[in-house]
Amino acid sequence: MSFAKLTASTLAITAVSASAAMAQSRDNVQVAGSSTVLPYASIVAEAFGENTDFPTPVVESGGSSAGLKRFCEGVGENTIDIANASRAIRESEIETCAANGVTDIIEVRIGYDGIVFASQQDGPAFNEFVPSDIFNAIGAQVLVDGEITENPFNTWAEFNGDLPDVEIAMFIPGTKHGTREVFEDKVLLEGCEATGAMQAMMDGGMSEDDAEDACLDVRQDGKSVDIDGDYTETLARIDANPNGIGVFGLAFYENNTDKLKVATMSGVAPNTDSIASGEYPVSRPLYFYIKKAHIGVIPGVKEFAQFFVADELAGPSGPLANYGLVSDPELSAIQEMVANEETM
Amino acid sequence: MTDTSLPQNAPRGSNSILATDARTKKRNAAEKRFRALGMGAIGIGLFFLIVLFTTIIRSGAPAFTRTVVDVQFTLTQAQYDEAEGTLFKTAAYADLFIAQLGEILAEQDVAADFDAESIERTLGKVGGTLREFYRANEDQLDQPVNFSLATSSRVDGYLKGRVTLEGIEDSRFLMASDLDLVDELQAAGVIKSEFNWPFITGADSGVDNPGGAGIGASVVGSFFMMLVVLALALPIGVAASIYLEEFAVQNRFTDLIEVNISNLAAVPSIVFGILGLAVFIQFAGLPQSAPLVGGLVLTLMTLPTIIISTRAALKAVPPSIREAALGVGASKMQTVFHHVLPLAMPGILTGTIIGLAQALGETAPLLLIGMVGFVARGYPDGFLTGFTEANSAMPAQIYTWAARADAAFYDKAWGGIIILLIFLMFMNILAVILRRRFERRW
Numbered sequence: 001m002s003f004a005k006l007t008a009s010t011l012a013i014t015a016v017s018a019s020a021a022m023a024q025s026r027d028n029v030q031v032a033g034s035s036t037v038l039p040y041a042s043i044v045a046e047a048f049g050e051n052t053d054f055p056t057p058v059v060e061s062g063g064s065s066a067g068l069k070r071f072c073e074g075v076g077e078n079t080i081d082i083a084n085a086s087r088a089i090r091e092s093e094i095e096t097c098a099a100n101g102v103t104d105i106i107e108v109r110i111g112y113d114g115i116v117f118a119s120q121q122d123g124p125a126f127n128e129f130v131p132s133d134i135f136n137a138i139g140a141q142v143l144v145d146g147e148i149t150e151n152p153f154n155t156w157a158e159f160n161g162d163l164p165d166v167e168i169a170m171f172i173p174g175t176k177h178g179t180r181e182v183f184e185d186k187v188l189l190e191g192c193e194a195t196g197a198m199q200a201m202m203d204g205g206m207s208e209d210d211a212e213d214a215c216l217d218v219r220q221d222g223k224s225v226d227i228d229g230d231y232t233e234t235l236a237r238i239d240a241n242p243n244g245i246g247v248f249g250l251a252f253y254e255n256n257t258d259k260l261k262v263a264t265m266s267g268v269a270p271n272t273d274s275i276a277s278g279e280y281p282v283s284r285p286l287y288f289y290i291k292k293a294h295i296g297v298i299p300g301v302k303e304f305a306q307f308f309v310a311d312e313l314a315g316p317s318g319p320l321a322n323y324g325l326v327s328d329p330e331l332s333a334i335q336e337m338v339a340n341e342e343t344m
Numbered sequence: 345m346t347d348t349s350l351p352q353n354a355p356r357g358s359n360s361i362l363a364t365d366a367r368t369k370k371r372n373a374a375e376k377r378f379r380a381l382g383m384g385a386i387g388i389g390l391f392f393l394i395v396l397f398t399t400i401i402r403s404g405a406p407a408f409t410r411t412v413v414d415v416q417f418t419l420t421q422a423q424y425d426e427a428e429g430t431l432f433k434t435a436a437y438a439d440l441f442i443a444q445l446g447e448i449l450a451e452q453d454v455a456a457d458f459d460a461e462s463i464e465r466t467l468g469k470v471g472g473t474l475r476e477f478y479r480a481n482e483d484q485l486d487q488p489v490n491f492s493l494a495t496s497s498r499v500d501g502y503l504k505g506r507v508t509l510e511g512i513e514d515s516r517f518l519m520a521s522d523l524d525l526v527d528e529l530q531a532a533g534v535i536k537s538e539f540n541w542p543f544i545t546g547a548d549s550g551v552d553n554p555g556g557a558g559i560g561a562s563v564v565g566s567f568f569m570m571l572v573v574l575a576l577a578l579p580i581g582v583a584a585s586i587y588l589e590e591f592a593v594q595n596r597f598t599d600l601i602e603v604n605i606s607n608l609a610a611v612p613s614i615v616f617g618i619l620g621l622a623v624f625i626q627f628a629g630l631p632q633s634a635p636l637v638g639g640l641v642l643t644l645m646t647l648p649t650i651i652i653s654t655r656a657a658l659k660a661v662p663p664s665i666r667e668a669a670l671g672v673g674a675s676k677m678q679t680v681f682h683h684v685l686p687l688a689m690p691g692i693l694t695g696t697i698i699g700l701a702q703a704l705g706e707t708a709p710l711l712l713i714g715m716v717g718f719v720a721r722g723y724p725d726g727f728l729t730g731f732t733e734a735n736s737a738m739p740a741q742i743y744t745w746a747a748r749a750d751a752a753f754y755d756k757a758w759g760g761i762i763i764l765l766i767f768l769m770f771m772n773i774l775a776v777i778l779r780r781r782f783e784r785r786w
């Protein structure tokens with residue numbers, strides 16, 4: 001019966017192709033990590049494929065923490081070569097890496113990215129924020145009349161008369177995003193200190209560390225929503241909710257100016273200039289991390305990194321800056337670091 | 345016959361079959377209600393189907409046309425050598441093209457204000473296409489060549505009505521003054537719309553280059569995955585179900601297997617992705633982002649579907665066929681392979697195709713094995729490398745596009761859905777045809 005023969009031959013073909021796969025070593029660079037860095041990495045990856053003889057690298061998303069976790073899984077062809085991150089690698093992650101044999105890591109800063117607060121184009125007039133506003137809106141515990149209480153506010157106008165009298169609805173990045181850390185440091189913590197809540201917490205007997213942690217607690221009553229997906233998900237939420245305020249990357253906002261309007265932070269409007277000069281307060285550096293052990297083993301790893309930070313790409317007039325990345329003033333030092341394969 | 349003297353208009357008794365009594369009325373009403381409910385249910389189903397299809401087609405149609413700049417461009421050998429000498433070669437090509445387009449526009453007395461920057465904003469990423477062309481056709485240097493190159497996604501959106509003057513007020517990617525240039529170029533026939541072949545044949549592109557994005561490479565990725573699924577799931581699934589149905593003794597152990605197969609069919613598909621990452625990539629060392637691994641993962645997911653439908657098809661073959669075959673002296677195996685299996689084939693194939701169609705539309709298991717993301721390698725070099733070279737899959741590509749900032753990619757995602765639906769429809773039609781053609785009734 002031909003069926004038996006068919007079965008045998010298909011199994012044979014599969015076995016052959018599977019063994020061919022194992023014999024063949026990986027020839028493309030494999031990158032994973034921050035969804036904020038993903039657009040820039042994809043621009044560079046496409047250009048790298050077009051301009052060199054190396055195959056186009058594969059860039060996966062998933063968030064800084066997820067990417068660094070995969071990065072630290074070990075050394076070898078079946079692990080990624082480069083992790084993108086929208087925050088610096090943590091001490092604990094370096095330890096995990098070391099425990100799995102990933103010891104020589106090259107840290108590459110590619111530039112800066114602004115975090116903006118935007119709402120529906122036709123929504124209420126959310127035009128100016130200070131960190132205290134955001135903290136009062138979504139902090140778990142806030143200072144009301146000199147006392148720390150569970151956040152009692154329902155509308156923005158309740159704590160700042162200049163803001164619209166509409167229901168609080170904030171869409172902030174989830175904890176797996178590197179953006180969350182910057183949001184916590186530069187907005188929540190700042191706001192906590194500025195409103196005096198932190199001092200009040202410490203006066204109430206908390207240690208400084210505990211008070212800082214308490215400042216970063218976000219209310220859980222549905223007025224603040226963690227978005228674990230990409231900015232498109234935040235945009236969809238804002239689209240559906242005229243009162244919603246979303247946290248976006250500058251580049252994402254600039255691509256969607258027809259749907260979103262941006263608010264100033266402490267009186268400074270976000271754009272590449274104000275972020276480069278440091279005037280706009282909520283910005284953070286973007287990084288990628290290279291496994292030194294993969295340089296020379298996986299073809300194109302170092303070339304890709306050098307191509308990424310070259311003046312033509314990451315410089316002020318390159319395609320990355322054009323897309324919304326604030327280029328690093330110390331780019332030449334970074335180029336040198338990559339060329340010399342300096343590890344952390 | 346005097347019995348007929350019963351008057352026609354006499355009041356009918358309660359037991360007459362012509363009179364509808366209260367109970368009959370109630371039963372008839374219940375039936376009417378049920379019919380109305382049934383028709384209502386079908387109506388609602390149809391309504392949603394129509395809404396779904398019109399939405400998909402309306403949102404996806406723009407992906408199938410593209411806006412191009414149609415001009416004659418000449419690249420000299422010296423310019424070629426110089427561009428090839430730089431690091432960012434495609435940008436050098438783009439600059440040359442922009443400069444020459446500026447000269448052409450100046451010659452044509454274009455009234456609108458323009459400079460190199462406004463031309464740059466109007467154009468898409470042209471460098472890649474130019475470099476690819478001249479690398480392959482060095483004999484075309486120093487002579488004019490006609491190029492149709494994609495405009496920027498916002499110019500494309502403007503001609504399709506997605507981008508409006510108010511919409512770009514705060515945008516730095518396209519200025520209001522650029523729209524005058526676009527209008528004038530369109531009137532002059534330099535900018536025009538055409539069928540978007542690169543969308544059908546191309547690979548994914550960077551986030552700043554929606555004009556270059558295509559679904560073709562991921563169709564190939566899906567094809568290789570389906571080959572793996574077909575080559576593994578069909579023989580394994582059919583062999584397993586023949587054994588379970590025809591040969592295995594009924595005991596607690598086979599019962600346990602049966603229950604587990606049904607359970608496996610209900611396992612969320614992401615679980616298979618986690619399994620695939622742990623077993624195929626980390627343990628067996630198979631490459632990441634490879635259709636081979638994707639196919640293996642989807643095989644695990646499809647197996648229960650195929651086993652269940654194959655067993656149903658085998659069960660549907662009447663026992664008389666088996667008894668007759670055994671009666672004329674056929675062995676058990678001959679009975680199964682010569683008589684039962686051919687009769688069950690239409691059912692098996694239908695189940696397989698439906699299983700494949702399900703696997704074709706699956707994204708979740710691919711998330712963890714590196715097939716979702718920016719995978720723009722293009723077409724594989726050969727048949728065998730097609731299994732191992734990094735590639736994406738259709739649903740993964742759609743998911744990736746839907747997450748991008750530029751709204752042009754949103755159109756692409758809808759266009760991708762149309763392509764995916766066309767494939768699914770063909771597979772389902774094939775299943776129906778096979779069933780109709782080979783079905784035997786007893």
